[in-house]
Amino acid sequence: MYLYDEIDQKLVDERVAQFRDQTRRFLAGKLSEDEFRALRLRNGLYIQRYAPMLRIAIPYGLLSTRQLRKLAHIARTYDRGYGHFSTRQNLQLNWPKLEEVPDILAELATVQMHAIQTSGNSFRNTTTDHFAGVAQDEIVDSFAWCEVIRQWSTFHPEFSYLPRKFKIAVNGARSDRAAVAVHDIGLHAVKDAKSEVGFKVLVGGGLGRTPMIGFVIREFLPWPHLLTYLEAILRVYNRYGRRDNIHKARVKILVKERGPEKFREEVEAEWAHLKDGPSTLVAEEIARIERRFTRPSYAKLPAMDPGLEAALSSDRAFSTWHARNIFPHKRPGYAAVTLSLKKTGIPPGDVTADQMDRIADLADRYSFGELRVSHEQNLIFADVRQSDLHTLWREIKALGFATPNLGLLTNIICCPGGDFCSLANAKSIPVAEAIQQRFDDLDYLHDIGELDLNISGCMNACGHHHVGHIGILGVDKNGEEWYQVQIGGNQGEIRPGVTASLGKVIGPSFARAEMPDVIERLVDCYLERRDSDAERFIDVVGRIGVEPFKEFVYGNADQRSAHRRGQLATL
Numbered sequence: 001m002y003l004y005d006e007i008d009q010k011l012v013d014e015r016v017a018q019f020r021d022q023t024r025r026f027l028a029g030k031l032s033e034d035e036f037r038a039l040r041l042r043n044g045l046y047i048q049r050y051a052p053m054l055r056i057a058i059p060y061g062l063l064s065t066r067q068l069r070k071l072a073h074i075a076r077t078y079d080r081g082y083g084h085f086s087t088r089q090n091l092q093l094n095w096p097k098l099e100e101v102p103d104i105l106a107e108l109a110t111v112q113m114h115a116i117q118t119s120g121n122s123f124r125n126t127t128t129d130h131f132a133g134v135a136q137d138e139i140v141d142s143f144a145w146c147e148v149i150r151q152w153s154t155f156h157p158e159f160s161y162l163p164r165k166f167k168i169a170v171n172g173a174r175s176d177r178a179a180v181a182v183h184d185i186g187l188h189a190v191k192d193a194k195s196e197v198g199f200k201v202l203v204g205g206g207l208g209r210t211p212m213i214g215f216v217i218r219e220f221l222p223w224p225h226l227l228t229y230l231e232a233i234l235r236v237y238n239r240y241g242r243r244d245n246i247h248k249a250r251v252k253i254l255v256k257e258r259g260p261e262k263f264r265e266e267v268e269a270e271w272a273h274l275k276d277g278p279s280t281l282v283a284e285e286i287a288r289i290e291r292r293f294t295r296p297s298y299a300k301l302p303a304m305d306p307g308l309e310a311a312l313s314s315d316r317a318f319s320t321w322h323a324r325n326i327f328p329h330k331r332p333g334y335a336a337v338t339l340s341l342k343k344t345g346i347p348p349g350d351v352t353a354d355q356m357d358r359i360a361d362l363a364d365r366y367s368f369g370e371l372r373v374s375h376e377q378n379l380i381f382a383d384v385r386q387s388d389l390h391t392l393w394r395e396i397k398a399l400g401f402a403t404p405n406l407g408l409l410t411n412i413i414c415c416p417g418g419d420f421c422s423l424a425n426a427k428s429i430p431v432a433e434a435i436q437q438r439f440d441d442l443d444y445l446h447d448i449g450e451l452d453l454n455i456s457g458c459m460n461a462c463g464h465h466h467v468g469h470i471g472i473l474g475v476d477k478n479g480e481e482w483y484q485v486q487i488g489g490n491q492g493e494i495r496p497g498v499t500a501s502l503g504k505v506i507g508p509s510f511a512r513a514e515m516p517d518v519i520e521r522l523v524d525c526y527l528e529r530r531d532s533d534a535e536r537f538i539d540v541v542g543r544i545g546v547e548p549f550k551e552f553v554y555g556n557a558d559q560r561s562a563h564r565r566g567q568l569a570t571l
Contacts (some may be wrong), residue, residue: 001063001294001370004112010156012109015116016189019043020102033168042122044115045101045470047393049422054093054101055118056108060128060146060170061089061373066359068371070111072356078104083356084416085341085349087464088125088167090118091372094420116154116443121162121249123153128170129177130374135381136330139189140197142172144290145226148281151289152227159234163241164249166234167206176492179375181205181214182467183232190220196205198222203233203263204255207461210236211502213251215260217267223270223286227279232271236263259363296368301333305386318393319362320442321404333386337367339379339401340411344436346400347429348414349377358399366392375464376413378406410436413464417457417474418481424457426474426481431455431515438516448523451537467491469538470522471503472515482509485518486539487549489529506550518553 004012013133019039026036036138040046044055056071071091084092096104108114126149128142129135149168153159159166171178173190180186186202198220205214221229233251241407242248255263272563291550312319327336339359342348351359359379363371366388367381374380379401384392396402405411412435417428432455439445452467465471467489475482489503510518526537529544541549 001062002059002143002292002296005368008112009109012112012114012116012526015043015114016102017103019105023102025100025122038120041120042117043101043105044118045098047121047422048094048420049418049424049545051095052098052101053420054096054104054115055086056083056091056093056113056115057118057125057374058090058113058241059150060126060132060143062143063132063364063371063373064111065369065371067111067113068356068360068363070107070113072353072360074104074107075356076353079301081354082094082350082352084347085351085373085377085379087375087377087413087415087462088118089127089130089375090125091373092416094416119165121164122160122166123156124165124167125160125430126150126153126168126170127178128184129173130372131177132172132372134327134329134331134334134336135173135175135177136328137174138170138172138330139174139191142178142189143293144286145172145187145189145223146170147289147292148226148286149230151460152230152279158231159238162238163243164246164251168230168239168249171492175263176500179464179467179500180492181492182207182211182464183214185230186214187226192220196222199226201229201233203267204252204254204260206250207464207466208250209223209247210250210256211461211466212256213500213502214252215255217264217265224281225275225282228274228277229267229271232267232274233280235270236266240266261558281490285460296370298331298334298383299385301331301385301387303332304501305333308386308389311386311390315390318390320446321393321397322403323401324406324408325402327380329383331383335384335386335389337381337384337389337392337396338374338406339381339396340403340405341378341401342405342411342436343400343403344410344440345433347416348412348432351379355399359401362392362395376411378411404442405445405449407452408445409439409448409453409519410445411452412436413452413454413468415456415462417455417463421457421462422515423460424474425459425476426457426483426512428455428457428463428472428474431472431474431483431512434512435519436515438520448527449531449536451523451534452489453519454489464491465489466502467500468503468540469536469541470519475509477509481512483512483515484509485522485553486524488538490538504546506546507554521553522549525549 046053079093132142168185169178170432182205188200201218202214372380414432418424452469454465455472456463457474471486473484486503
């Protein structure tokens with residue numbers, strides 16, 4: 001865990017006092033709605049469909065159990081007893097009272113938390129690999145670099161009022177588990193021929209109304225120049241970014257309009273004035289930040305625990321969960337455990353206050369008092385002894401967090417949608433639940449294999465539907481909720497040769513009640529066309545294209561039913 005120093009704490013405490021005064025003046029009629037809007041957005045406060053929504057920052061998705069217990073207390077005291085973990089590794093409260101938000105922020109400050117810059121046209125939470133620090137394929141521990149960026153970007157005077165919100169992702173491993181290609185800036189740790197550490201820099205990625213894959217503008221940036229190069233990118237964006245049209249204000253539009261080569265030239269020209277300047281990083285500064293992080297005291301353990309081997313051979317349900325929800329650790333005898341927040345019937349990413357308290361207790365006992373939030377809306381215990389896995393599985397199973405569906409169809413990424421968000425065209429949560437119920441058969445689910453399904457309630461794409469193997473988008477048709485389907489999206493290079501891609505729309509949209517059938521038809525087409533069990537849905541789409549899937553979905557209903565009966569007979 002990163003621990004605040006005096007500067008961090010003073011900054012957060014002063015922001016709480018400042019916003020308390022701003023809220024008081026607004027409620028007293030001394031600030032207009034327009035004047036207050038920019039102030040509340042800088043403190044994570046939105047006005048949603050039915051109530052305010054407060055987005056609480058969880059920097060790079062890292063939480064202590066003390067902080068999680070505080071979130072539970074806040075959800076219980078100031079909200080309706082639950083919170084929603086988002087795709088930016090933050091927590092959202094959907095029902096706080098405006099007049100109580102300063103009290104919430106004051107409580108957060110007591111555990112080194114805040115809601116600064118979780119909304120508005122500013123730097124958002126820098127996201128990263130939820131297995132940072134423990135992954136076997138890690139090049140660098142990305143947490144320290146995320147903290148460098150956080151300290152540089154928070155309240156940066158030159159970039160306090162950007163043309164639009166700005167999102168940075170850092171991936172420190174060989175596999176991309178941070179979706180760097182669909183961020184305004186994506187940083188992928190690499191090593192050069194001399195084994196020196198640096199970053200591949202991508203710019204201009206993003207989802208929303210105009211989805212784009214980022215362009216590589218630097219194959220290798222030596223780590224000391226990270227901040228000066230970021231500053232050069234932001235200066236070009238701040239200078240030329242559109243401010244007359246909110247839909248054309250993101251840096252991805254600027255990169256597209258100017259062209260990647262011209263944009264790269266402008267960044268390099270700006271960097272020439274900044275390179276080797278005051279923001280150049282030195283080893284002592286990186287070491288200072290690394291020292292602010294507490295690290296686990298690992299024991300010397302065998303590479304494979306005998307008790308774990310016995311449990312895997314004797315307990316099929318545990319073995320199934322272990323195969324899906326356990327990630328290999330770089331320390332012998334340890335494992336990273338994903339707690340699935342995708343149990344059928346529960347909105348993806350939602351956790352009650354009581355569950356938060358129980359999770360905190362388990363993290364204290366099994367994972368050094370720490371946990372992480374993934375951008376896939378799950379929670380991770382990163383440092384669990386293999387000898388504890390069977391016991392931990394029983395405990396999280398009782399809490400409803402042991403669904404063995406990581407990487408499978410029911411591990412749905414889903415925004416709150418029209419149930420809460422004033423921007424949504426359609427509801428997302430009921431669609432996710434209906435699909436989960438349709439595929440709530442683990443044998444069938446595992447036969448289908450790896451398949452990412454993402455749902456967004458509007459074009460803002462908070463559910464990342466563009467990069468789902470199957471993506472669902474809520475659309476408005478004459479005041480009614482409909483759903484557009486696309487296939488072939490992918491968030492990044494999880495295995496060699498599989499790069500980020502955007503899905504393609506298969507055809508006209510569907511009514512909500514049709515969605516489980518539509519997904520089932522897409523799956524049936526995949527099962528019929530795959531060459532082997534090892535060929536994933538995304539691989540088949542890449543090989544045969546969209547048209548066969550389109551024909552299967554919109555084709556003859558009798559043929560689809562006959563095929564479905566044949567598939568079930570073989571299971």
